[in-house]
Amino acid sequence: PPARPLAGVRLLLTAGPTREPLDPVRFLGNRSSGRMGFALAEALTELGAHVVLVAGPVTLPAPRVAERVDVETALDMHGAVMERAADCDLFVATAAVADYRPMDPAENKIKKNADELTLRLVRNPDILAEVAALDSPPFTVGFAAETDHVEEYARDKLKRKKLDMIAANQVGGTHGGFERAENALTVIWRDGQRELPMMDKTQLARELAQLIVERYQEHHAA
Numbered sequence: 454p455p456a457r458p459l460a461g462v463r464l465l466l467t468a469g470p471t472r473e474p475l476d477p478v479r480f481l482g483n484r485s486s487g488r489m490g491f492a493l494a495e496a497l498t499e500l501g502a503h504v505v506l507v508a509g510p511v512t513l514p515a516p517r518v519a520e521r522v523d524v525e526t527a528l529d530m531h532g533a534v535m536e537r538a539a540d541c542d543l544f545v546a547t548a549a550v551a552d553y554r555p556m557d558p559a560e561n562k563i564k565k566n567a568d569e570l571t572l573r574l575v576r577n578p579d580i581l582a583e584v585a586a587l588d589s590p591p592f593t594v595g596f597a598a599e600t601d602h603v604e605e606y607a608r609d610k611l612k613r614k615k616l617d618m619i620a621a622n623q624v625g626g627t628h629g630g631f632e633r634a635e636n637a638l639t640v641i642w643r644d645g646q647r648e649l650p651m652m653d654k655t656q657l658a659r660e661l662a663q664l665i666v667e668r669y670q671e672h673h674a675a
C-alpha cells in the first residue's frame with residue numbers, strides 16, 4: 454500500500470474536553486486528557502492527511518499537525534467545526550464535549566452565601582451529529598466512551614447519528630480510557646467490526662488510523 458494514502462485529504466478532528474463556565478473562575482469539565490485524539494491527529498498526519506485539530510483545553514505537547522485551533526467551550530468548538538466542516542473530506546470527533554452548559558454563567562464570582570445552590574443547565578449542540586447531517590457530509594468517525602453495554606450503545610449511536618464509523622471503549626473501573634496511557638477499542642461500521650486490544654494509545658491510534666483509511670477508501674470506491 455502507498456505510504457501516504459491520505460495525501461490531499463482534508464481532515465478535521467476534535468480532541469480533548471470542553472469547559473463550561475459557571476462564573477469567571479469556575480467551570481464544569483470532564484476527565485478527557487485529549488491523548489487519544491492528539492495521537493490520532495498525528496497518526497493521520499503521518500498518513501498524509503491535512504489535519505486541522507480543534508482542541509479543547511489540554512496539557513499535552515504540541516502535536517505535528519497542519520493547523521491547530523484552540524477552543525474552550527462546547528459552543529466554541531461547535532463554531533470552529535461548523536465553519537470548516539463543509540470543506541473537509543473526513544471528520545473525526547474524539548472530543549469529550551460537555552452535553553450541558555450552565556444556562557446563565559454568572560458575570561462575577563459566585564459567593565458562598567446560601568447553603569444550597571441550584572445550577573440550571575441547557576443542552577449543548579451535538580457537533581458530530583450536526584456534521585453527519587450536512588447535505589454532503591464528510592466521512593464521519595465518532596467515539597463512544599461507555600461504562601457498560603459498549604457494543605450495543607455504540608451500534609445505536611452509529612445508526613442514530615448516521616456515522617460511517619464509530620470507535621467504542623469501556624471507561625471506568627480497571628479499564629483503559631480517560632486519564633490512562635492505554636486503551637482498547639471496538640471499531641464498528643455498517644457491515645463490519647474489529648477489536649483493537651489494550652495497547653499504548655500511540656500504537657492504538659496508528660491501528661485505528663489504518664482502519665479509517667481502509668473504510669474511507671472503500672467508501673470512495675463505492
Ligand code: C5P
Pocket residue numbers: 467527546547548549550551552577578579580581582594595596597598610
Ligand atoms: O452521544 P455521545 O456524546 O456519547 O457521542 C460521542 C461522540 O459524539 C463523540 O465522537 C463525541 O466527540 C461526539 N460529540 C460531539 N458533540 C457533542 C457530544 C458528543 O461531537 N455535543
